[in-house]
Amino acid sequence: MTVTTLRPLSLAAVALSAALGSAALSAPASAAGEMEKCFGISAAGKNDCATATSSCAGTSKVDRQGDAFVAVPKGTCTKISGGSLEPKK
Incomplete structure (x- = not known):
């Protein structure tokens, strides 16, 4: 893989991690x-x-x-x- 192919994959991974992380953090607040x-x-x-x-x-x-x-x-x-x-x- 080249650098140009890895960059979009890295950005997608970061975006997915942020989305999943914020969803996990919001769950306890609603449960509270x-x-x-x-x-x-x-x-x-x-x-x-x-x-x-x-x-x-x-x-x-x-x-x-x-x-x-x-x-x-x-x-x-x-x-x-x-x-x-x-x-x-």
Whole structure:
């Protein structure tokens, strides 16, 4: 193959990679809209984000910590034993 044949193929490969990459990045954003925070159900160290008593994800100290949450599909939190849409005190 010559340089003139490789250049269009390279450009096509770059364009395809960019298109697939942006599609993959947009999927979690749309999925996030279908999720809700569910408090009081996470295992120790498995929470999704900071709480009133811990600084970041994965730092809850006990199982079912009332102010620690995990993201679950909308409509399922209240069906889980101990699940709450609001932080527990």
